Amino acid sequence: MRAPATWSMLALVQSLIVLLLALTFASATDPAANADSPGSPKTYRLRGAITANDILPDPAVLATTARVQVNGGEHTAFIQPDGAFSVDNLSLGHSLFEIASANYSFPKIHIHISLNEQGRAAIAARYVQPGADWSEDAPVLPYPLRIAATAKYDFYTPRQGFSIISMFSNPYMMMVGASLVAVFLLPKLQANIDPEILDEMNKKTKG
Incomplete structure (x- = not known):
């Protein structure tokens, strides 16, 4: 006695599924369903x-x-x-x-x-x-x-080669060069100065 009832339920479920599919297809294919509202601005x-x-x-x-x-x-x-x-x-x-x-x-x-x-x-x-x-x-x-x-746009800068001019134009290299001049050349310059003139210059510096 349960078999007829089960078949009736299955038939009802199938009918509902078919109805839902039909409504979905109709809304997807109906131009009015996807059209803009009458008051929408034109683009x-x-x-x-x-x-x-x-x-x-x-x-x-x-x-x-x-x-x-x-x-x-x-x-x-x-x-x-x-x-x-x-x-x-x-x-x-x-x-x-x-x-x-x-x-x-x-x-x-x-x-x-x-x-x-x-x-x-x-x-x-x-x-x-x-x-x-x-x-x-x-x-x-x-x-x-x-x-x-x-x-x-060029985001890559070519690598520069070695340049002796760029090296000596560096401020740090200029400071090192000035220090070398003071250490090695000044004593030689003082050795060539007349002792009397050198003493007079030292007295003026101390005075």
């Missing part, structure tokens, strides 16, 4: 690429050693092996775009995202001079951005 995407030059012949090295960032890391993105990048979720207004790299230096760029008369997004990018505020008088860069490295 925009910034696109560009790192171009090769004599300083950085192969931008692919940046894919594992650098990244792009906006407003000091508020938004970040990786650099693709071909040098391309895109930063999502940017808002209207002013932003500072940088490339964070430990090996290469890149120019900083001021980004201004606004809406034109047709209501479409317009991006104006301008170089930022180090130590100076951004200015709308600077020329607007082409979009999508095309950025090239300006310098390569």
